[in-house]
Amino acid sequence: MTDTQKLPVTLLAGFLGSGKTTLANRILSEQHNQRIAVIVNEFGDVGIDGSLVVGVEDNVVELNNGCICCTVRNDLSETLSDLMERREQFANTEPFERVLIEASGMASPGPAVQTLLMDRKLSTQFRLDGVITMTHAQHIVDQLQKHPEASEQVGYADQIILNHCDQSTPEALEAAENALRTCNREASIMQSTRADVDVSDLLRTRTWEPEAWQLARTEQACEPDCDDEDHDHHDHHHGTTHTSGVGTLTLRLDAPLDLNRLKMWLLFVSKRNSHELMRLKGILHCQGHEQPVIVQGVYQWLELQSGPGKAPEESVLVLIGRHLDAEELTREWTDCQARTV
Template sequence: MSETKTETQIPVTVLTGYLGAGKTTLLNRILSENHGRKFAVVINEFGELGVDNDLVVDADEEVFEMNNGCICCTVRGDLIRIIGGLMKRKGRFDGIIVETTGLADPAPVAQTFFVDEDVKRATKLDAIVTVVDAKHLPARLKDSPEAQEQIAFADIIVLNKMDLVTPEEGDEVERLIKAINPYAEIRRSTKSDVPLESVIGRDAFNLARILEREPDFLEHDDHEHDSEVNSVSFEVSKPIDAEKFNAWISQLLQTKGQDLLRTKGILYYAGDNRRFAFQAVHMIADGDYIGEVKEGDPRKSKIVFIGRDLNRPQLRRGFEACQVEG
């Protein structure tokens, strides 16, 4: 997550999605398009289809818990090993694509890029891309926590197989997605035919780009919740007390980190003319200053939580209490 070595860090795209959603079609599309870029592809052993690429590595999806007292701090050991091996031959590829199995929780993959020092040094997470099947997603969301998590974690959602649904059904699926994660960019497609640049080279985990995209729905729309996972966001206009915020957010991530899938924030600290960006995957947090406050900037601090069982009033009170009094 370091911002200093971005030029030498290899971007990694994580491709998630339920079995049959069109993940492998998207992968083969990325690989076969004539873009002059070379990718190393890490696929799970039980992949749906063959992948035609020079550099394909079989992965085992071995998840283990870090010994740091944090029960949700799980990482993919196989990925650490594979990236270590790939990095010994840099120059063969410009990016890495990691495909996960349909039932995979994306958290361990994402956390690997925050936690392992060697992986952090060599690579950076570019984006989590989730492919969903427009026809079957509503049913999946009802019966599968993984399907919800894959949407919650996504930076880009490829809403695929649009040819199999009516326009109304398509809109309804989008509504379901936005109820979970209004911050992901949704790309409608049939046969995963989305432009390459919409899924590759997104730099979505760059702190400087956090919350750059405003969600295109009514912010305080109180839709009924179809799934356990949803999102809340709060904005305050008074400056934030850095110490109070740190104390609150650390405590919150410590106690509720298992349910908080992704957290993002832009903060204006009292007496500081810089913007502070913050993000977390479960309990693992990362933050840094991302430059001077711009002229005419409204200086509104904002925080977004995507997770399970979010207690909106409690979170709001917590964030509001971080403001400087007076």
């Protein structure tokens, strides 16, 4: 199966009470023209409206908007394999085209992300499309300080939803956005009340596809003298002590990199014990490569591949993790520069 034929999977993370189930319920009950298989922990939690149900079989409930809902069986791999079998068995009916997994409120998304990327069978059928993290606008600042799981959920996110806005003052919302930005500079943030987001927009993340990421970087790019604070000028974001040590480091280089040296360094960095590298993404200009080299990583899993189009003038590598040593990593990154140009 090619990458474009694989079923996209969105992981929905977020701390207890942030609004994950409310969003899952919205997806299952709204008419949005997307056939999504939603995996939840408990049917009872979602409280599916009986009038929307068109069929029930085993632990799968079919809804009238084309979505289906099921609970996790023994583990995630087994649940996804069962879903895929069901999809093939019912080939004459319109099959679901995306999977959304609601993760547990106290869990880091790390293991589920790793399962999707590294499980041999699953990775031939599914592709991780993105991580959406739900946050409680009133409590997230406190949760980021006190609970490492909350900072990991934010650290992994491609899209953050700042929910419970109705219960928050404008000052608290600003503080929440700042804390989220400290933890993860790369994710986009949308505000909501009772998860009232546009489902189609939300699920169009495609952050794990090189083209989409490249486009996002191009849109963010700005002139050196630009003073727009939304843009990404700084290499390191400070204040990680307020986010259980989780922070983002953006490394840039406007000279070509030596791909072999870079690979060795990335392997070394992903295994280093002094920090915990959660995510790594980059679009790089490597010597002798006309196309961009795209790098993606989660914990110790790393993937390098050629991207579409021309190599960028400037290489950008984003690292999100706990206790990242900006000075040391910047020095080592710079050392990956090709020696002879």
